[in-house]
Amino acid sequence: xxxxxxxxxxxxxxxxxxxxxxxxxxxxxxxxxxxxxxxxxxxxxxxxxxxxxxxxxxxxxxxxxxxxxxxxxxxxxxxxxxxxxxxxxxxxxxxxxxxxxxxxxxxxxxxxxxxxxxxxxxxxxxxxxxxxxxxxxxxxxxxxxxxxxxxxxxxxxxxxxxxxxxxxxxxxxxxxxxxxxxxxxxxxxxxxxxxxxxxxxxxxxxxxxxxxxxxxxxxxxxxxxxx
Amino acid sequence: xxxxxxxxxxxxxxxxxxxxxxxxxxxxxxxxxxxxxxxxxxxxxxxxxxxxxxxxxxxxxxxxxxxxxxxxxxxxxxxxxxxxxxxxxxxxxxxxxxxxxxxxxxxxxxxxxxxxxxxxxxxxxxxxxxxxxxxxxxxxxxxxxxxxxxxxxxxxxxxxxxxxxxxxxxxxxxxxxxxxxxxxxxxxxxxxxxxxxxxxxxxxxxxxxxxxxxxxxxxxxxxxxxx
Numbered sequence: 001x002x003x004x005x006x007x008x009x010x011x012x013x014x015x016x017x018x019x020x021x022x023x024x025x026x027x028x029x030x031x032x033x034x035x036x037x038x039x040x041x042x043x044x045x046x047x048x049x050x051x052x053x054x055x056x057x058x059x060x061x062x063x064x065x066x067x068x069x070x071x072x073x074x075x076x077x078x079x080x081x082x083x084x085x086x087x088x089x090x091x092x093x094x095x096x097x098x099x100x101x102x103x104x105x106x107x108x109x110x111x112x113x114x115x116x117x118x119x120x121x122x123x124x125x126x127x128x129x130x131x132x133x134x135x136x137x138x139x140x141x142x143x144x145x146x147x148x149x150x151x152x153x154x155x156x157x158x159x160x161x162x163x164x165x166x167x168x169x170x171x172x173x174x175x176x177x178x179x180x181x182x183x184x185x186x187x188x189x190x191x192x193x194x195x196x197x198x199x200x201x202x203x204x205x206x207x208x209x210x211x212x213x214x215x216x217x218x219x220x221x222x223x224x225x226x227x
Numbered sequence: 228x229x230x231x232x233x234x235x236x237x238x239x240x241x242x243x244x245x246x247x248x249x250x251x252x253x254x255x256x257x258x259x260x261x262x263x264x265x266x267x268x269x270x271x272x273x274x275x276x277x278x279x280x281x282x283x284x285x286x287x288x289x290x291x292x293x294x295x296x297x298x299x300x301x302x303x304x305x306x307x308x309x310x311x312x313x314x315x316x317x318x319x320x321x322x323x324x325x326x327x328x329x330x331x332x333x334x335x336x337x338x339x340x341x342x343x344x345x346x347x348x349x350x351x352x353x354x355x356x357x358x359x360x361x362x363x364x365x366x367x368x369x370x371x372x373x374x375x376x377x378x379x380x381x382x383x384x385x386x387x388x389x390x391x392x393x394x395x396x397x398x399x400x401x402x403x404x405x406x407x408x409x410x411x412x413x414x415x416x417x418x419x420x421x422x423x424x425x426x427x428x429x430x431x432x433x434x435x436x437x438x439x440x441x442x443x444x445x446x447x448x449x450x451x452x453x454x
Contacts, residue, residue, distance in 0.1 A: 037291040038294065041279065041291040041295065042280065045278075046279075048275060049272045049276035063265070
């Protein structure tokens with residue numbers, strides 16, 4: 001099995017000068033002091049900065065709202081966990097026995113946090129250029145694969161913009177049902193678009209989620225009408 | 228009157244190579260295209276990164292939660308507007324006629340946004356080290372003057388931690404009155420700490436604000452008891 005230093009050099013392409021920094025970045029708080037929490041704070045800022053520069057340069061005509069959406073998609077917990085899995089970060093983590101038993105090394109939030117900590121450690125070990133090179137290496141393919149900024153908007157916003165673009169009245173939403181215990185409510189909402197005679201339902205753990213799901217179905221129905 | 232290039236060199240200590248970048252950073256969207264919105268996105272990321280490094284290095288023993296609170300205090304809209312006012316950024320802004328009439332150059336949010344855009348422009352013009360130098364120059368005194376991380380916590384959190392530290396039961400909050408029109412509600416809340424026979428009231432535009440105000444008064448009363 002690779003040592004963590006060998007792992008970093010071969011899988012991330014970054015050879016640490018100070019192995020203690022790498023060790024801290026790979027140590028979850030459940031394994032005691034010297035863990036990655038401070039490095040995660042730093043690495044989160046490094047990552048947000050590098051990705052801001054990346055999308056700013058990649059999309060010279062995008063508005064600041066679109067740039068924010070591109071960045072949010074690239075630094076989401078889910079994306080970071082996927083990126084952490086590619087070089088097998090989970091196998092390098094040091095976790096306390098409780099987290100080990102419950103499979104913490106596979107948990108999305110822990111993988112994302114440890115990846116950010118690793119970026120912070122690389123910044124401290126090798127400076128801003130080293131951190132930028134590693135982050136860009138991991139993210140460049142994903143920048144190229146980003147959907148249109150428009151598709152990163154939530155369904156209610158997309159539906160509103162589509163109807164406004166066609167000069168039609170806005171959709172109306174209503175909550176049709178709320179069930180379940182308090183704190184475990186389940187919502188059913190509907191979305192009506194009279195101009196096209198469409199009415200779809202959506203469900204979710206909040207009113208907002210139920211409405212978004214309903215709006216998504218209306219969008220899909222509108223796309224079928226156009227086809 | 229100074230040109231904007233002279234202003235930047237003399238008041239910020241940064242001579243722009245590309246005056247078009249400086250012009251864009253000083254142009255509000257009300258004055259048309261070529262405005263500072265994209266630069267603000269970039270500059271916000273640069274600022275958050277530089278300040279993260281600054282507090283990380285200044286407070287080697289702070290937890291990640293305390294580092295976040297320090298950073299939030301340094302990059303708040305109010306702090307940024309104060310920093311923007313020191314070199315007279317408002318007088319350099321290009322605003323549309325509507326914003327000019329309503330005094331937009333004095334508005335906190337516009338000053339804060341333009342300052343961030345300026346940091347973004349300096350990053351593009353002179354690289355990360357130039358941006359870091361200007362930001363650190365503007366913020367170093369404020370880092371030294373930061374209150375204890377503890378004091379940056381909100382009153383309800385501070386009161387809870389104080390009572391837990393003394394092994395006392397937690398405070399109870401109740402809303403005593405809600406008045407005013409919808410969307411302009413005014414809340415009166417009370418905070419009870421039975422262990423010390425204390426009960427204080429607070430008011431505000433939301434339940435949360437009223438409770439925070441009440442907790443703040445209880446904290447002050449507890450401090451008087453100790454003195």
